[in-house]
Amino acid sequence: xxxxxxxxxxxxxxxxxxxxxxxxxxxxxxxxxxxxxxxxxxxxxxxxxxxxxxxxxxxxxxxxxxxxxxxxxxxxxxxxxxxxxxxxxxxxxxxxxxxxxxxxxxx
Amino acid sequence: xxxxxxxxxxxxxxxxxxxxxxxxxxxxxxxxxxxxxxxxxxxxxxxxxxxxxxxxxxxxxxxxxxxxxxxxxxxxxxxxxxxxxxxxxxxxxxxxxxxxxxxxxxxxxxxxx
Numbered sequence: 001x002x003x004x005x006x007x008x009x010x011x012x013x014x015x016x017x018x019x020x021x022x023x024x025x026x027x028x029x030x031x032x033x034x035x036x037x038x039x040x041x042x043x044x045x046x047x048x049x050x051x052x053x054x055x056x057x058x059x060x061x062x063x064x065x066x067x068x069x070x071x072x073x074x075x076x077x078x079x080x081x082x083x084x085x086x087x088x089x090x091x092x093x094x095x096x097x098x099x100x101x102x103x104x105x106x107x
Numbered sequence: 108x109x110x111x112x113x114x115x116x117x118x119x120x121x122x123x124x125x126x127x128x129x130x131x132x133x134x135x136x137x138x139x140x141x142x143x144x145x146x147x148x149x150x151x152x153x154x155x156x157x158x159x160x161x162x163x164x165x166x167x168x169x170x171x172x173x174x175x176x177x178x179x180x181x182x183x184x185x186x187x188x189x190x191x192x193x194x195x196x197x198x199x200x201x202x203x204x205x206x207x208x209x210x211x212x213x214x215x216x217x218x219x220x
Contacts, residue, residue, distance in 0.1 A: 031206050042111070042197055042211030043150075050206065088150065092205060094163070095140065097150040 004032070004089040005098040012104045019076040021101040023089030024069075030092050032065060032072050037086045037100070046074075046087075079105045108133055111212035113198050119218045125186040128215045132179050132200030138162070139181040140209065141173060144195040153196075156181055157203050185217075193219045 005024050013019050025032065031050045035043040049056045049065045049072065056063045062075040076083055086100040112131040120126050132139050140163075141153040152165040156175035173183040179200070185192055195216050199209040 033208055035209075035211075040195065040214075040216075042213045043199070043209070045208035045210065048206065048208055090209075094152070095155075095209065096152045096165075097142075099149045 004091055004096070006087065006089055006101045008101060009099060010102045010104070012106065013079055015079060015081055015105055015107050017079055017105075019079050019083070019103055019105070021074050021087055021103070023072040023074070023098075025072075025089075025091050025093075026070065027093055029067075032089060032091050034061075034063060034072075034074050035088045035090065035097075037088065039085075043088060043097075076103075079103075081105050081107045111198060111200050111210050113196075113212035113215050115215060116213070117216045117218075119220065120188050121220055122188055122190060124188050125184065126188060126217060127182055127184045128196055128198075128217075130181045130183075130198030130200075130212060132181070132198075133210055136200035136202055136210070137179055138201050138203035139175055139179065140199045140201075141181070141183050142197040142199070143167075144197060144214075145191075145193070150197075153183065188219045190219050193217060 033048045034046045037043045047058045049063050060077045065072045084105045086102050088097040088100045114129045138157045140155040144150045155163040159175045170186045175181045195214045197214045199211045201207045
């Protein structure tokens with residue numbers, strides 16, 4: 001089975017709220033990556049965090065990595081309706097994806 | 108730079124037929140990976156090619172095959188199509204080095220009737 005597993009499966013919030021989704025993985029890694037997918041389209045790379053980094057920011061995105069717990073979280077602050085999408089994590093070990101977190105941001 | 112290009116965008120085939128999908132990676136990218144996405148099974152890894160060699164393979168039957176050409180363009184072929192092969196097929200390219208993210212195309216939507 002794949003390395004990365006996202007949770008929750010689905011998340012529904014109001015515009016302006018923060019959204020947090022999590023990723024767990026199984027083995028030691030060099031990096032973990034987060035991707036977004038809008039319905040029916042290809043995935044878009046959001047952010048990569050290396051194993052020696054604990055936190056990384058990109059605009060409204062904040063990613064944390066806890067290698068002792070083999071987990072990562074993606075925080076989207078001040079969410080917008082345009083953030084509605086599925087979010088996936090993957091590690092360089094196998095670049096395989098879980099089922100993703102389906103985020104719905106209501107206007 | 109042009110992005111990853113997948114052709115065709117949509118395809119309708121009949122059970123038992125075969126199909127070939129094409130992927131043109133970003134210029135300079137040597138690795139091409141293929142994924143199948145269905146509502147029931149999610150995003151599943153098919154295989155990865157690097158410099159014309161299959162480097163990784165997922166758990167798909169032999170009906171699914173691929174190849175990569177010297178210009179890094181890749182094709183995947185599905186023979187003896189089944190209804191369950193209906194899916195969005197995504198191709199992704201990357202330079203092939205550690206810490207390089209994947210760049211995805213917008214996929215080929217295959218419908219098998």
